[in-house]
Amino acid sequence: MAQSVFAPWDDPEQKPLIQFVNVTKRFGDFTAIDDLTLDIYEKEFFALLGPSGCGKTTMMRMLAGFENPTKGHILLNGKVIDTVPPNKRAVNMMFQSYALFPHLSVWDNIAFGLRRESKDKDAIAARVEEMLRLTRLTKFAKRKPHQISGGQRQRVALARSLAKAPKLLLLDEPLGALDRKLREETQFELMDIQEKTGTTFVIVTHDQEEAMTVASRVAVMDEGRIVQVATPQVIYEAPNSVYVADFIGDVNLIRGTASARPAAPAAETPIAKPAPNAPPPEPETTAAEPATDTQPEPRPQPNALGEWLHDTLLTPILGQRDPGPRALPAPTDEERAAHAETAETPASHAEDIPAGGLQIVWADDKPPLIAANGDEALAGKKVVLALRPEKVGISKTRPDAANAMQGKVIDIAYLGNISTYHVELPGGAMIKAQTANTRRISRRDITWEDDVWLSFTATAGVVLEDVS
Amino acid sequence: MKRFSWFNATSLTLGFAFLYMPMIILVIYSFNESRLVTVWAGFSTKWYGELFRNAEFLDAAWVTVQVAVLSSTFATVLGTMAAHVLVNAGRFKGRTLFSGMIYAPLVMPEVITGLSLLLLFIGIGLERGIFTVVLAHTTFAMCYVSVVVSSRLVSFDRSLEEAALDLGATPWEAFRLVTLPIIAPAVISGWLLAFTLSLDDLVIASFTTGPGATTLPIKVFSAVRLGVSPEINALSTIMIAIVTVGVVTASLISKRTAVARAREEQAAVRSE
Numbered sequence: 216m217a218q219s220v221f222a223p224w225d226d227p228e229q230k231p232l233i234q235f236v237n238v239t240k241r242f243g244d245f246t247a248i249d250d251l252t253l254d255i256y257e258k259e260f261f262a263l264l265g266p267s268g269c270g271k272t273t274m275m276r277m278l279a280g281f282e283n284p285t286k287g288h289i290l291l292n293g294k295v296i297d298t299v300p301p302n303k304r305a306v307n308m309m310f311q312s313y314a315l316f317p318h319l320s321v322w323d324n325i326a327f328g329l330r331r332e333s334k335d336k337d338a339i340a341a342r343v344e345e346m347l348r349l350t351r352l353t354k355f356a357k358r359k360p361h362q363i364s365g366g367q368r369q370r371v372a373l374a375r376s377l378a379k380a381p382k383l384l385l386l387d388e389p390l391g392a393l394d395r396k397l398r399e400e401t402q403f404e405l406m407d408i409q410e411k412t413g414t415t416f417v418i419v420t421h422d423q424e425e426a427m428t429v430a431s432r433v434a435v436m437d438e439g440r441i442v443q444v445a446t447p448q449v450i451y452e453a454p455n456s457v458y459v460a461d462f463i464g465d466v467n468l469i470r471g472t473a474s475a476r477p478a479a480p481a482a483e484t485p486i487a488k489p490a491p492n493a494p495p496p497e498p499e500t501t502a503a504e505p506a507t508d509t510q511p512e513p514r515p516q517p518n519a520l521g522e523w524l525h526d527t528l529l530t531p532i533l534g535q536r537d538p539g540p541r542a543l544p545a546p547t548d549e550e551r552a553a554h555a556e557t558a559e560t561p562a563s564h565a566e567d568i569p570a571g572g573l574q575i576v577w578a579d580d581k582p583p584l585i586a587a588n589g590d591e592a593l594a595g596k597k598v599v600l601a602l603r604p605e606k607v608g609i610s611k612t613r614p615d616a617a618n619a620m621q622g623k624v625i626d627i628a629y630l631g632n633i634s635t636y637h638v639e640l641p642g643g644a645m646i647k648a649q650t651a652n653t654r655r656i657s658r659r660d661i662t663w664e665d666d667v668w669l670s671f672t673a674t675a676g677v678v679l680e681d682v683s
Numbered sequence: 684m685k686r687f688s689w690f691n692a693t694s695l696t697l698g699f700a701f702l703y704m705p706m707i708i709l710v711i712y713s714f715n716e717s718r719l720v721t722v723w724a725g726f727s728t729k730w731y732g733e734l735f736r737n738a739e740f741l742d743a744a745w746v747t748v749q750v751a752v753l754s755s756t757f758a759t760v761l762g763t764m765a766a767h768v769l770v771n772a773g774r775f776k777g778r779t780l781f782s783g784m785i786y787a788p789l790v791m792p793e794v795i796t797g798l799s800l801l802l803l804f805i806g807i808g809l810e811r812g813i814f815t816v817v818l819a820h821t822t823f824a825m826c827y828v829s830v831v832v833s834s835r836l837v838s839f840d841r842s843l844e845e846a847a848l849d850l851g852a853t854p855w856e857a858f859r860l861v862t863l864p865i866i867a868p869a870v871i872s873g874w875l876l877a878f879t880l881s882l883d884d885l886v887i888a889s890f891t892t893g894p895g896a897t898t899l900p901i902k903v904f905s906a907v908r909l910g911v912s913p914e915i916n917a918l919s920t921i922m923i924a925i926v927t928v929g930v931v932t933a934s935l936i937s938k939r940t941a942v943a944r945a946r947e948e949q950a951a952v953r954s955e
């Protein structure tokens with residue numbers, strides 16, 4: 216799929232459709248947008264993501280022409296449009312509140328923009344019908360906005376803003392008023408319409424899942440600044456800051472101090488991991504011990520006399536003898552094998568830990584964590600290892616992984632398709648580990664209060680500078 | 684429905700008595716046969732006939748209607764514009780001064796408004812007549828209109844106008860095609876208010892009027908100084924009838940649109 220990836224932002228030949236050049240917007244003393252520079256390309260589905268009040272709507276309003284930048288310039292197709300009034304811009308906006316004209320029918324709402332620039336009744340009618348078909352509203356053309364449902368209103372607003380075939384469509388939290396199921400459907404509809412019309416979309420949202428679903432690129436904002444602009448994958452897998460990592464999805468943040476990894480094969484490293492070029496290390500005698508510690512103590516079993524006593528004397532009083540700890544049947548070999556395929560067992564990666572990177576001391580008495588992808592420039596600094604829960608494996612026995620930590624299961628959140636284990640480390644820190652429930656009873660051998668091992672590969676996490 | 688307590692019944696009776704007794708008496712005596720206003724001499728409609736043969740009263744009525752229609756129309760246009768600026772333009776230089784000036788006539792004694800307008804007309808050498816009365820009524824009715832319209836504009840969703848601009852409408856088109864139709868009921872009631880204010884104004888009209896521009900209130904007032912005639916009772920009854928019909932129609936229309944809209948909205952909710 217390398218031949219036609221849509222990535223105009225990586226192509227120096229491409230001219231951006233929109234350029235923000237050092238744009239600052241102040242309301243009185245309050246700086247809503249702070250020295251922001253950003254390029255958006257044609258046919259992009261660009262998402263502005265950030266908490267409430269970070270300036271997303273203000274950016275949209277500057278693009279639409281309702282606010283002028285205090286400093287800097289906004290360019291559309293290379294032309295400065297700072298002070299062009301909204302009715303003279305080839306930009307249309309779908310408002311957060313939809314802003315449908317209550318006194319006009321659905322048909323007249325959609326025709327409103329077309330009538331402003333053309334007198335040709337037939338052309339207008341044809342375009343309105345086309346928009347009604349695109350948004351599946353033909354049946355409702357004669358109704359007034361208050362006579363249709365929320366989802367239909369949303370589609371009228373979309374049809375109205377698309378009718379003039381703008382170069383750029385701005386959508387301010389377009390799906391905020393819809394319930395979850397309708398929202399998900401509409402997200403796909405939006406993507407479909409965007410593809411069909413080839414319009415550049417800029418969407419504002421505070422819902423990170425929505426941004427990840429629809430967008431070709433996401434800009435994560437914080438207090439009037441853009442923290443990171445990248446594809447959803449990069450934002451998720453390689454956030455450039457703790458803020459972004461924490462804002463997008465679920466993440467474990469492990470704080471510690473980084474240092475460069477010793478280049479030589481680390482035979483003396485507390486975790487005796489085979490390094491790529493190292494001779495096979497001696498059997499893990501010392502490291503294997505803690506693993507046995509974690510096995511639950513064998514229950515004291517009664518001797519023959521005890522069994523006889525119980526069976527003859529105590530059964531009438533106490534009932535049948537408890538045959539042993541209650542537990543689900545151990546997974547069959549098949550289930551174990553199936554699970555090994557689906558859950559990424561770190562063991563398979565243990566042999567090929569890449570050289571270089573960082574190691575992170577996160578607790579005095581624990582082996583440092585290895586982050587082979589860590590930026591060596593961070594050596595000596597306070598860092599945070601950001602680790603997605605689904606990249607953390609969980610097992611009862613000590614896994615053969617680049618990084619392993621011991622802890623106790625405090626909580627299990629069963630979400631149907633996945634389960635999240637909340638594991639407390641000895642220092643009190645909580646780590647979340649997530650497994651997909653691909654088999655009905657897989658992983659049920661781990662339960663509350665169990666001592667478990669958490670493991671992840673040398674490249675599973677992202678090392679970020681700790682700015683807090 | 685709750686039954687009336689004695690207290691409620693008494694309040695209602697007193698209220699209606701104070702409000703409507705004088706008018707009822709006036710209406711009854713307008714059908715009096717006798718020339719003497721206070722002595723009942725049997726039913727007759729002859730004073731209505733007299734009234735329609737009285738050229739002076741008819742002229743005054745015609746002047747009054749002209750003044751009321753013109754001034755309430757001007758006042759509605761200006762008052763709506765002022766309200767739009769005050770509510771939507773945000774902060775601008777001189778906003779406080781402007782809003783203060785608009786609302787001044789509301790609290791200013793009419794005598795002062797009338798006198799200052801008179802001085803102005805004399806000062807700029809404007810000959811007094813219908814035109815000056817229209818100007819004066821426009822001035823003081825405009826502030827009432829702007830109060831009525833701006834209270835509607837405050838709850839008007841600004842993004843509707845922005846949406847119109849966004850779709851390529853000029854600011855004037857956005858106002859005319861979107862804002863005005865939506866706030867129309869408030870504008871109409873502003874016009875009606877201005878119309879009735881102009882219809883019964885005596886003080887300002889008598890300051891600013893000139894020869895040939897005697898309005899009905901001025902005429903009635905000067906006639907009453909010579910003694911109340913049954914003709915005036917008849918005239919007043921006609922005015923009461925006109926006002927009653929107007930008020931009832933207006934309230935019926937607004938009630939019916941409200942009911943229809945509520946029904947439509949319910950239908951929309953059910954179809955979701």
Ligand SMILES: Nc1ncnc2c1ncn2[C@@H]1O[C@H](COP(=O)(O)OP(=O)(O)O)[C@@H](O)[C@H]1O
Pocket residue numbers: 242245247265266267268269270271272273274
């Ligand atoms: N017209 C305005 N006057 C003063 N402050 C404003 C105005 N518009 C927005 N702000 C402020 O700018 C900040 C960003 O607002 P906004 O862009 O609406 O945020 P978002 O859409 O990301 O929630 C907020 O703190 C808001 O209070």
Ligand SMILES: [Mg+2]
Pocket residue numbers: 271272
């Ligand atoms: Mg917003």
